[in-house]
Amino acid sequence: MRVIxxxxxxxxxxxxxxxxxxxxxxxxxxxxxxxxxxLVPRARTGRGTPEAFLQRGEDGEEARNQIAHRMALxxxxxxxxxAGRHQTxxxxxxxxxxxxxxxxxxxxxxxxxxSQAGRVFDGLCREFFDYVRTTPMRGxxxxxxxxxNDSLVMEVSPIEVRPAEGQRAEVVVGRRP
Numbered sequence: 742m743r744v745i746x747x748x749x750x751x752x753x754x755x756x757x758x759x760x761x762x763x764x765x766x767x768x769x770x771x772x773x774x775x776x777x778x779x780l781v782p783r784a785r786t787g788r789g790t791p792e793a794f795l796q797r798g799e800d801g802e803e804a805r806n807q808i809a810h811r812m813a814l815x816x817x818x819x820x821x822x823x824a825g826r827h828q829t830x831x832x833x834x835x836x837x838x839x840x841x842x843x844x845x846x847x848x849x850x851x852x853x854x855x856s857q858a859g860r861v862f863d864g865l866c867r868e869f870f871d872y873v874r875t876t877p878m879r880g881x882x883x884x885x886x887x888x889x890n891d892s893l894v895m896e897v898s899p900i901e902v903r904p905a906e907g908q909r910a911e912v913v914v915g916r917r918p
Contacts, residue, residue: 755872756809761864766804768857811850812869816895819846820882824900833885834893839866869893 757765823831832840839847839862853861870893872878878885883897 754809755812755869755878756805757865757868759805761868762805762808764864765808765851765853765861768853768861808851812865815846815850816878816880816885817882819843820895820897821900823895823897824882827899829897829899831895831897832892833895834866834870836891837866837870838863 819831819833833843834840844858844862847862847865848855848858851861870887873885873893874887881898883895886894886896888894
Protein backbone atom coordinates (compact mmCIF):
# COMPACT_ATOMS: atom_id res chain seq x y z
CA MET A 742 0.00 0.00 0.00
CA ARG A 743 1.28 3.47 -0.82
CA VAL A 744 0.39 6.43 1.37
CA ILE A 745 0.91 10.15 1.02
CA UNK A 746 4.18 11.08 2.66
CA UNK A 747 5.15 14.61 3.63
CA UNK A 748 8.70 14.23 2.37
CA UNK A 749 7.66 13.20 -1.13
CA UNK A 750 7.50 16.75 -2.43
CA UNK A 751 9.05 16.98 -5.85
CA UNK A 752 9.45 20.74 -5.81
CA UNK A 753 9.63 23.32 -3.06
CA UNK A 754 10.22 23.09 0.68
CA UNK A 755 8.96 26.02 2.71
CA UNK A 756 11.26 27.13 5.53
CA UNK A 757 10.14 30.10 7.65
CA UNK A 758 12.22 33.20 8.19
CA UNK A 759 14.09 33.66 11.45
CA UNK A 760 11.69 36.48 12.35
CA UNK A 761 8.67 34.19 11.95
CA UNK A 762 10.45 31.43 13.87
CA UNK A 763 11.12 33.89 16.70
CA UNK A 764 7.43 34.88 16.69
CA UNK A 765 6.35 31.22 16.88
CA UNK A 766 8.85 30.52 19.65
CA UNK A 767 7.80 33.56 21.68
CA UNK A 768 4.16 32.47 21.36
CA UNK A 769 4.64 28.90 22.56
CA UNK A 770 2.11 27.83 25.16
CA UNK A 771 3.93 26.79 28.36
CA UNK A 772 1.01 24.61 29.48
CA UNK A 773 0.91 22.68 26.20
CA UNK A 774 4.68 22.29 26.32
CA UNK A 775 4.42 20.93 29.85
CA UNK A 776 2.05 18.28 28.51
CA UNK A 777 4.73 17.11 26.11
CA UNK A 778 4.15 19.18 22.99
CA UNK A 779 7.27 20.75 21.55
CA LEU A 780 8.72 22.12 18.35
CA VAL A 781 12.06 20.46 19.00
CA PRO A 782 11.87 16.85 20.14
CA ARG A 783 12.93 16.53 23.79
CA ALA A 784 15.22 13.61 22.98
CA ARG A 785 17.42 16.01 21.02
CA THR A 786 17.30 19.00 23.36
CA GLY A 787 16.36 17.62 26.74
CA ARG A 788 14.29 20.79 27.19
CA GLY A 789 10.66 21.62 26.61
CA THR A 790 10.34 25.23 27.68
CA PRO A 791 9.77 28.33 25.54
CA GLU A 792 13.15 29.65 26.67
CA ALA A 793 14.85 26.64 25.06
CA PHE A 794 13.64 27.79 21.66
CA LEU A 795 14.72 31.40 22.04
CA GLN A 796 18.38 30.48 21.85
CA ARG A 797 20.23 30.97 18.59
CA GLY A 798 22.41 28.38 16.95
CA GLU A 799 21.46 24.74 16.73
CA ASP A 800 18.19 25.03 18.68
CA GLY A 801 17.06 28.05 16.60
CA GLU A 802 17.83 26.22 13.38
CA GLU A 803 16.11 23.12 14.68
CA ALA A 804 13.00 25.17 15.49
CA ARG A 805 12.96 26.50 11.90
CA ASN A 806 13.31 22.97 10.58
CA GLN A 807 10.54 21.71 12.85
CA ILE A 808 8.17 24.43 11.63
CA ALA A 809 9.00 23.48 8.03
CA HIS A 810 8.51 19.80 8.83
CA ARG A 811 5.16 20.43 10.53
CA MET A 812 3.98 22.39 7.49
CA ALA A 813 4.97 19.50 5.21
CA LEU A 814 3.12 17.02 7.43
CA UNK A 815 0.13 19.37 7.48
CA UNK A 816 0.00 19.49 3.65
CA UNK A 817 0.20 15.71 3.35
CA UNK A 818 -2.52 15.19 5.97
CA UNK A 819 -4.76 17.81 4.38
CA UNK A 820 -4.38 16.19 0.95
CA UNK A 821 -4.92 12.70 2.31
CA UNK A 822 -8.12 13.71 4.07
CA UNK A 823 -9.40 15.58 1.02
CA ALA A 824 -8.58 12.69 -1.33
CA GLY A 825 -10.41 10.31 0.98
CA ARG A 826 -13.47 12.55 0.63
CA HIS A 827 -13.01 12.66 -3.16
CA GLN A 828 -12.32 16.40 -3.07
CA THR A 829 -10.21 17.77 -5.88
CA UNK A 830 -9.59 21.22 -4.36
CA UNK A 831 -9.18 22.56 -0.86
CA UNK A 832 -9.07 26.27 -0.10
CA UNK A 833 -6.11 26.99 2.16
CA UNK A 834 -6.06 30.79 2.36
CA UNK A 835 -8.05 33.77 1.17
CA UNK A 836 -7.44 37.52 1.45
CA UNK A 837 -4.06 36.92 3.10
CA UNK A 838 -5.37 34.69 5.90
CA UNK A 839 -5.70 30.96 6.38
CA UNK A 840 -9.36 29.91 6.22
CA UNK A 841 -10.86 29.02 9.64
CA UNK A 842 -10.71 25.25 9.10
CA UNK A 843 -7.00 25.48 8.32
CA UNK A 844 -6.36 27.64 11.41
CA UNK A 845 -8.03 24.99 13.57
CA UNK A 846 -5.82 22.31 12.03
CA UNK A 847 -2.70 24.41 12.52
CA UNK A 848 -3.58 24.95 16.19
CA UNK A 849 -3.34 21.19 16.65
CA UNK A 850 0.11 21.15 15.02
CA UNK A 851 1.71 24.20 16.61
CA UNK A 852 1.71 24.54 20.42
CA UNK A 853 1.10 28.31 20.46
CA UNK A 854 -1.07 30.24 22.86
CA UNK A 855 -4.51 30.75 21.37
CA SER A 856 -4.32 34.48 22.15
CA GLN A 857 -1.24 34.68 19.89
CA ALA A 858 -2.53 32.35 17.17
CA GLY A 859 -3.83 35.17 14.94
CA ARG A 860 -0.44 36.93 14.81
CA VAL A 861 1.46 33.68 14.36
CA PHE A 862 -0.75 32.23 11.64
CA ASP A 863 -1.12 35.54 9.77
CA GLY A 864 2.68 35.75 9.64
CA LEU A 865 2.91 32.11 8.61
CA CYS A 866 0.28 32.65 5.92
CA ARG A 867 2.09 35.70 4.50
CA GLU A 868 5.42 33.90 4.27
CA PHE A 869 3.87 30.69 2.97
CA PHE A 870 1.83 32.58 0.36
CA ASP A 871 4.91 34.54 -0.79
CA TYR A 872 6.87 31.30 -1.03
CA VAL A 873 4.20 29.58 -3.15
CA ARG A 874 4.01 32.67 -5.35
CA THR A 875 7.69 32.25 -6.30
CA THR A 876 8.35 28.52 -5.89
CA PRO A 877 6.13 25.72 -7.19
CA MET A 878 5.01 23.40 -4.39
CA ARG A 879 3.87 20.02 -5.49
CA GLY A 880 4.32 16.42 -4.57
CA UNK A 881 2.50 13.14 -4.81
CA UNK A 882 -0.24 14.76 -2.68
CA UNK A 883 -1.02 17.36 -5.37
CA UNK A 884 0.04 20.96 -5.77
CA UNK A 885 -0.57 24.40 -4.34
CA UNK A 886 -1.79 27.13 -6.68
CA UNK A 887 -2.70 30.77 -6.34
CA UNK A 888 -5.96 31.44 -8.12
CA UNK A 889 -6.77 34.69 -9.94
CA ASN A 890 -8.82 35.89 -6.94
CA ASP A 891 -5.62 35.60 -4.83
CA SER A 892 -6.78 32.50 -2.96
CA LEU A 893 -4.33 29.77 -2.11
CA VAL A 894 -5.77 26.40 -3.12
CA MET A 895 -4.51 22.85 -2.90
CA GLU A 896 -5.29 20.78 -5.98
CA VAL A 897 -5.42 17.27 -4.59
CA SER A 898 -4.12 14.22 -6.41
CA PRO A 899 -6.77 11.52 -6.51
CA ILE A 900 -6.32 8.25 -4.65
CA GLU A 901 -6.84 5.29 -6.89
CA VAL A 902 -7.65 1.93 -5.31
CA ARG A 903 -6.79 -1.10 -7.45
CA PRO A 904 -7.05 -4.79 -6.69
CA ALA A 905 -3.68 -6.31 -5.99
CA GLU A 906 -2.57 -9.90 -5.56
CA GLY A 907 -4.57 -11.87 -3.05
CA GLN A 908 -7.27 -10.10 -1.10
CA ARG A 909 -5.41 -6.86 -0.42
CA ALA A 910 -6.05 -3.64 -2.25
CA GLU A 911 -3.34 -1.30 -3.47
CA VAL A 912 -3.68 2.44 -2.97
CA VAL A 913 -1.91 4.54 -5.57
CA VAL A 914 -1.47 8.23 -4.81
CA GLY A 915 -0.38 11.03 -7.04
CA ARG A 916 -1.41 9.93 -10.49
CA ARG A 917 -3.48 12.32 -12.46
CA PRO A 918 -5.72 11.02 -15.26
